[in-house]
Amino acid sequence: MVRISETVRTRFGRSGVRTALAVLALFSLVTAVLAYLLPQRLAIALTAAVLVAEAGVVVLVALRTYRGVRRAEEARQRPESVQGRSGPFRSVQLTDEQRRILKNWRARLFGGFSATAMRELRPVVTSASASPAYRLAVAEMVMDWYAAKEARSEDRDPLRFDIVITSHFALPGGTTSANAEEIRAYRKAGLTVGLLHHPVYHWDVARPIDQKILDLVDGEQVRLLDAADAAECDLMIVRFPPAVMRLLDDRPRITAARTVLVVNQTPYSFYGPEGGTSVAWDVRTVYENLTEWVGDHTWYAIGPVVRDALREHHADEMERVDLADAFWYESIDAAEWRRPGQRERDGGPFRIGRHSRDARLKWPDTADLVRACYPTEGDDYEVRILGGAEIPKEILGGLPANWVDHPFNSMPSRDFLADVDAMVYFISSEGAEAFGRAPLEAMAVGLPCVMEHRFEELFGDAAIYCSPEEVRGVLDRLRTDPAYYAEQAEKAVRYVREHFSHEAQLARVAGLGVDRLRTAAADGVVAA
Numbered sequence: 425m426v427r428i429s430e431t432v433r434t435r436f437g438r439s440g441v442r443t444a445l446a447v448l449a450l451f452s453l454v455t456a457v458l459a460y461l462l463p464q465r466l467a468i469a470l471t472a473a474v475l476v477a478e479a480g481v482v483v484l485v486a487l488r489t490y491r492g493v494r495r496a497e498e499a500r501q502r503p504e505s506v507q508g509r510s511g512p513f514r515s516v517q518l519t520d521e522q523r524r525i526l527k528n529w530r531a532r533l534f535g536g537f538s539a540t541a542m543r544e545l546r547p548v549v550t551s552a553s554a555s556p557a558y559r560l561a562v563a564e565m566v567m568d569w570y571a572a573k574e575a576r577s578e579d580r581d582p583l584r585f586d587i588v589i590t591s592h593f594a595l596p597g598g599t600t601s602a603n604a605e606e607i608r609a610y611r612k613a614g615l616t617v618g619l620l621h622h623p624v625y626h627w628d629v630a631r632p633i634d635q636k637i638l639d640l641v642d643g644e645q646v647r648l649l650d651a652a653d654a655a656e657c658d659l660m661i662v663r664f665p666p667a668v669m670r671l672l673d674d675r676p677r678i679t680a681a682r683t684v685l686v687v688n689q690t691p692y693s694f695y696g697p698e699g700g701t702s703v704a705w706d707v708r709t710v711y712e713n714l715t716e717w718v719g720d721h722t723w724y725a726i727g728p729v730v731r732d733a734l735r736e737h738h739a740d741e742m743e744r745v746d747l748a749d750a751f752w753y754e755s756i757d758a759a760e761w762r763r764p765g766q767r768e769r770d771g772g773p774f775r776i777g778r779h780s781r782d783a784r785l786k787w788p789d790t791a792d793l794v795r796a797c798y799p800t801e802g803d804d805y806e807v808r809i810l811g812g813a814e815i816p817k818e819i820l821g822g823l824p825a826n827w828v829d830h831p832f833n834s835m836p837s838r839d840f841l842a843d844v845d846a847m848v849y850f851i852s853s854e855g856a857e858a859f860g861r862a863p864l865e866a867m868a869v870g871l872p873c874v875m876e877h878r879f880e881e882l883f884g885d886a887a888i889y890c891s892p893e894e895v896r897g898v899l900d901r902l903r904t905d906p907a908y909y910a911e912q913a914e915k916a917v918r919y920v921r922e923h924f925s926h927e928a929q930l931a932r933v934a935g936l937g938v939d940r941l942r943t944a945a946a947d948g949v950v951a952a
Contacts, residue, residue: 517557526561531630533569535623536651536672542566582654583647586610586938588618588678591663594631596833597781598861599664599688602754604636606661609755609926610933611645615940618657620649620678625670649676657681658938660718663688666705668713675717682937683721685714686752690733693785694854707734707741724752726859728881754859755929758921761868763842766909773806773826774903777844777871779837780862782812785852788892791819796892797850800824805899810840841866846902847873850892863887864924867916872909874898886919888912 518526533541548554548562587610591603610617619641623629633648640646649655651674660680662668665687693702714721723745725731731751734742767775776798780786788794794816799805806826809816813829823829830840841847847866860882863873873887880889888898902909922928934941 517555518561522555522558522561526558526565527630528628529562530565531628532625533565534572535629536674537625537629537670538569539673540625576650576652580652580654582656582679583618583649584616585618585647585655585657586615586659586940587933588620588649588655588657588660588680589663590620590622590660590667592623592667593619593621593633593637594623595664596634598754598859600634600636601861602688603663604634604640605755605757605926606929607637607640607646608757609929611640612926613930613941615645615938617646618649618653618655618678619646620676622667622672624666649678651676653677655679659684659933659936661686661933662714662721665689665691665710668710668717669705671713671717678718680718683714683718684748684752684936685710685721685723686726687723687730687734688726688752688754688859690730691738692733695733695737707738707745711741711745720746722746722748724748724750726754727751729859729878750932752932753924753928754861754864755926756864756868756920756924758868758917758925761838761865762870762917765870766906766913767843767845769845773804774846774899775844776805776807776846776848776899777810777841777866778807778848778862779810779840779865780849782814782832784815785854787815787819787852788850789852789854791821793850793892794819797848797895799826799896799899801826804903808840808844810835810837837862837865838869841869841871844871846899847871848895848899849873849875849879850895851876864920868920868924870913870917872902872912873916874902884919884923886916 529541529545532538533545545562545566549559549566551559554562589603589607591599593600593603607617607619619637621633623631641648651672653676655676656679658681660678660683662683663686665685666689668685689704691703691705691707693704695701723734725734725747728751731747734747778798788797794800798807798816800807800820801824803826806828807824808828808830810830811832813823813827816827817823847863849860849863849866860879863875863879863883866873867883867886873883874895875883875887875889876891877889879887890898902912930941
């Protein structure tokens, strides 16, 4: 019906249809008056003639409508029309901008934000200002969604999981790595895990779930949840606060004995003397949304930087929040990551490794600081970067000859770290590094890590802490003193095993009521 009515408006125009109806109505009224005034024989003849004429008009309108619908259907079925140039919208008359807009709305409509999308899309179908092709494409998209909704079974048996993780699983960086590592830990422990993908509404909702996550989904022990599911679990873990700034309209029914929010990002990207800048998420909005959805819940900061930011810069907003004293550290398979021993140098330069996103806040602020932390000349040191080096290139006016740049995701970080000798990790003075996944991975490999003092509470004696001016002296000692090198490498591995390993993560969730792990802890299988 939507296609037929749209085609009628397309073929005749809204005003044309109304005019035709008005003329027919007026003609009928005049005929009725004449039939009343004229003799009976003439009145009958006149009425018959009018009915024949009106029937003819109706037939013509129906015929033109049918032809219009057929043409629209044929155009929709033609291969070159179905995909067009940039998406699944049938009409070749759409502009590139209209295709882009429709792609975004389609992603929201089918990606869990249907109520919000429908409020915007329904008026477009009857809009006089939108082009007929655009209105038809919107109408077909809405019809596709209704068809998909009807085909999806809403009467499903509840699913039972040990843990449900709700997060934005399409992010390319640390959040996805942390989620994937936890899922691996739970799988190895025999736990069942449900995954609810919760994208950020204002971002690219069409971005697919990261392959790291999909590789862990087997449909049995680890399952993806959709809006029609009902699930019960001992623990629901919500990671990445920006995702719940706007809740999904279409959510599965999840009943959790306990829910935690892992705060793995500060509300502002930068914190300076005058407060925060560049808002990432809002404390009150996240708290109210999550409370409306799951009720009482507990927040866990991922490390000291996040905890301090919440307490020092957001104290008023945190009044109602239950913030745990313990941290929700990221985890890693310590046994899998550790390399057998130090890399064979064969007389070559000492390799300094660094991997992170190529972002301004991930690097020291000035050229002098960059040179102090990362040697830019000489034969003793080589700086290897994984993740891109456009920022230091801009700061230094070019990359030094002893630097090697590997683009983001050009190799697994474990392979990259296994081929260097130490990690040096210094960032912008205004950067609020929530955790530091990169140095954690380096420590798990067995690399000595040289870092600034702000990370000391998080990593303890696992790293060497100093100012930028002291970095070169630390590196010289690591390069020339094998015993000192081995001692620091062992400290790093031990600290990771005690605080950031899969075993440490399992003990954490066991303490939060995951029954299967509590039983294992009681039997001495998992450390409590």
